[in-house]
Every structure is written in structure tokens, then in C-alpha cells.
Amino acid sequence: MDSPREVFLRLVNGVCDGPYDELAELYAEQTHVSHPFHPLSPPPLLSRAELHEHFTGAPPVARTLIRKPVDITVHETADPEVIVAEFAYRGHVAETGETFTVPCVFIMRIRDGRIIESRDYIDAIASARAWGQLDSLLAALRPAEEADADR
Template identity: 55%
Template sequence: MLLVETVRSTGSQQAILIVGLLCVLLGGLVSLSPREVFLRLVHGVAEGNSSELPDLYGEVTDVRHPMATPESEPLTSRRALREHFTVPPEVRESWPKRSVVDVVVHETADPEVIVAEFAYEFTLPDDSMAKVPCIFVMRVRDGQIIESRDYIDPIRTYTARGDLDRLLASLRKGDTAG
């Protein structure tokens, strides 16, 4: 257990992978902490590992994106999350590279719940940078996300991905005023 606590406190990607490997080798006897699950999720998103991401969630879950534009339905199953993370390769390849920066994970009185602040930093085609600040409030049980509220700035996200026209089109569809 000392090894696991040491790895948890470092938060490095290499250390997280070591803990993950230990979990597999020990047959799941050691669950990833909420912090470790969060870090796998956001780094997996940034690296485009979409096929692995649904396995971080429970079969039954409740994931919401309160700031999503257009509004999105809650994702309540691993299957729904698999669909959510599935992006056609040509679309994904058109998105700029991104990395995870400015990570601060707050542990709460409930050991299953964390509040994580971070940003996705995009490298745009002209080599300029764009940051998209995010806050995730997650409940992780037995190494799987069972509930999450993902607050992500939609305007900065669409702008960084070069999809601002798509955002505007979706907003116009919802405009009933004329």
C-alpha cells in the first residue's frame, strides 16, 4: 500500500501507468483512486485514446455537461459514453493537438468525490496556443466513474478546434425568435 500511496502523491503519468499495470496484475485487487481515474481520463482525451475511455466509467453512470452548447442529454451508460467518445478519424485528425495543463485536484470529505481544475491547451495551426479551462466534479467508486459534472467552456473549445461555424449553426437551429 505504501507504493500505491507514493504513486498517488506524485501524480505523474508514468506513475499512474505503473499503478494501472499493478491493478491488472493483481486482478483488480487494487482500484485506482479518483485522482488516478481523472488523470487517465483527461490525458486519454488529450491523446485521442477514445476507445479506452469508456472503460473508465461504470456500466451505469450519470455524466452531464451543464455548459454544453447545444445542450446535451445526460450520458447514463458505458455504451452511451462509447458513442460520445467515438469521433470519425477524419474529424479527429483535423483537430489541433492538445495537452493537459494546470491540474489541481481537490479531495473532498467524501473519499469517492474529487473536484478537478485543469485546462486543455491547444496548439493551433499557426503555432499559437489556446487554453480551455475546465472543472470536473467526479464520483469514482471501485476505480470507475459513476457520476461526473464536466464544466467545459464551449466557446473556447469550438474556437480552439476551428469549429466555431458549427457552434453558430447549432445555436441558430435553436433560435426560435427568428
């Protein structure tokens, strides 16, 4: 059985290299994955099936990110199931050569080699910029009345 550190490393490397259809297998059947600092407050992902869709669904844009996790520090805690992982996704956009760094902190509870809970703190602005989605993120954040006035 993989340690929490090994599961985390399989996850972040798998996000970069695939195969994406196997990533959901790192999670328990019932799980709780949240993105507390995401500006659009998406609902948590609560099952392996939802995570499978999350990892294998079509990307938001036709951009290819070539990336690797870097600057990885994994902090073990007094609870052997819980780790705090600091890292960044660093890479470039294949189509443009534009470079990016997306800082992240994951707080994960991993039991019996499966992720049962994860709070993923990802720099949403850096991520949106890398994916070419910064304008759509900003548009989604505008109050409805301001967006209507812009039309």
C-alpha cells in the same frame, strides 16, 4: 484499484493521447455524465456504451488538436468518492498552428476505480473555437425565426 485522482488523470491524459477506444472503460456500466454549461444542453451520457461512442465517434471537423491537460488542481472532498478537478486543455491546431486554452472543472464521483457520475464544466466557446466550430455553435444558438430570416 486506482484512486479517484488517478482515474481523473487517466481520463484527461487519455482524451489527449488515446487510445480512445479504452476511455469508456474508466466509467461504470451505468453512469451519468453531464455538461451543465454547454449552450446546446446535450442530454447526459448514461452508459459505458454511450461514452464509447462519444470517445470513438468521428470528430466534428477535420482538425487535429495537439493538446495536454495543464494547471491541474485536484480537490479531495469529505466524501472519498468525490473530487473536484480544475484544469485546462492547452495546445495547438496541427493544421494551422493556432494555439488554444480550454478551461475546465470536473466534479466526479468515482467508486471502485470507475466513474459513476461526472459533471463536466468545459468552456464551450473556447472548445468550439479550437475545433473550428464556433460559427456552427453560434448558428445553432440562434432562434429559429432569426436563422430563417438570414437565409
